Amino acid sequence: MIKHQLLTAALLLTAAASPAQSSSSWNNKQCAVVLTYDDAIDVDLDNVVPALDSFKLRGTFYLIGSSPVVARRLPEWRSAAQRGHELGNHALMHPCDGSLPGRGFVTPDNDLSKYTVSRAVSEVRANNVLLSAIDGKTARTFAYPCGDLTIGGVRFYDQLQNDFVAARGVRAGLQTAPQVDLTNINSYMINGQSGDYLIDLVKQAEKSHTLLVFLFHGVGGGHALNVDLQAHRQLLRYLKNHEKDIWVAPMVEVAANIKAAQPGVPATPLR
Template identity: 70%
Template sequence: MKTLRLLFVTATLLAFKTITYAQQSVWNNKQCAVVLTYDDAIDADLDNVMPALDSMNFKGTFYLIGSSPVINSRLSEWRLAAKHGHELGNHALFHPCDGSLPGRSFVKADHDLSKYTVARAVDEIRVNNVLLKAIDGKSKRTFAYPCGDRQIGNVYFYDQLKKDFVGARGVSGGMPSAKDVPLDNINCYSINGHSAEYMIDLVKKAQQTHTLLVFLFHGVGGGHSINVDAQAHSKLLHYLKANEKNIWIAPMVDVAEKISTYQTGVSKAIGK
């Protein structure tokens, strides 16, 4: 009995050490991870955001709507952004949202997710992946739910897309630890008119708690009804740059891959 008990304790300690080591390294041996995401493929992404990120040597994630006219008119610039290391994420072909929900009068009948079949939603998202691969040549990327809508009726349509993506960003706030990140609905903080101080305070909290922080931006310095002042955005970037030795700033695809590997390792270590 004593031998069995000793073996059990030893195995438990080894598993704990494995998990602890992985948890320390999952953010590239830094305090936390910060992901900067920008939705909808608008001119402001290329005019305001790209130059700001490039000036800091930061890589962001841009969730592109395949049907956006800004894809067609500025294709070479999106391709260059991908070459510079930015992720071109999938935000669906037509950005369908559930028009049956309150406050959704903006949803067009042709792209009302509540009237989609699951097959249609999945097909359109996969077509957008083909388009994005034609732009950047990459097979790995992440998805972002348009309007944060995850269901058609009672069906979670992303369940059929898990093999197509490394992860999917939602719209619900939260700073989960690496083991608790839901890769099918990654938490984020949506920014709309918030101050630099508010955003920097979020980063400081992520540093203190050693967690994942994802920012969701639309317009930066204009270009969208959901917007943040360009100067506030710049102050956030400057804070990140000044603390870069303690913060891992990377595209969502890179962070999600690291989390996936970590979570798999944890499951194996505890015998799940």
């Protein structure tokens, strides 16, 4: 009960933080929802893109440049970008900090704790070159592999801020536009939750005039972190049915809107 009361109070405080200002940042709607999909896996193209296209919704796909699914299905990724989906940068090799607990899956070659900052930056920039060759765009966003921000205590993204509109992290939370940290945007990682849970998050965002970012991996299989196809489709149907109140757009567009509203920060041309 106490936990529920604290959550309600937090949402009310967030809603009180300039709803008109947030509404203008959300394309004059009540809230913004960004659908992000990590790791460049087959189900992105087999399940997710067709589902999004069927509802005329657009998402952000964070691609690992070294993924065989990128190499094998380049024309399909290019076609998805041409239909308005964002191809985001999830690093060339998806390095994660293997020194942290529970990171037995990290190989020595891809252990971020053994990287130098310059190596991490170079690999991310190399992936940008690859992505630009696929979609012809220069404006895009980044997603931290495993949500890891630092190498030896140094935030490597500090050297990449001019390369991206924004970066997405893995910390959960709803935020109004002025509260959003464009170097580490909040997101809700989804793994097995129901369609009702997903829709309830959207309803909270509507009430509090905030940004809601979903972080998906597998959709209908294909990854250890997974959401049921029906639950995902239930979410898309709700978003489509309430599109007069909810702005659903790729991360690069939403982040550019937030950035444009920040004083002293030049707008980023979306090309």
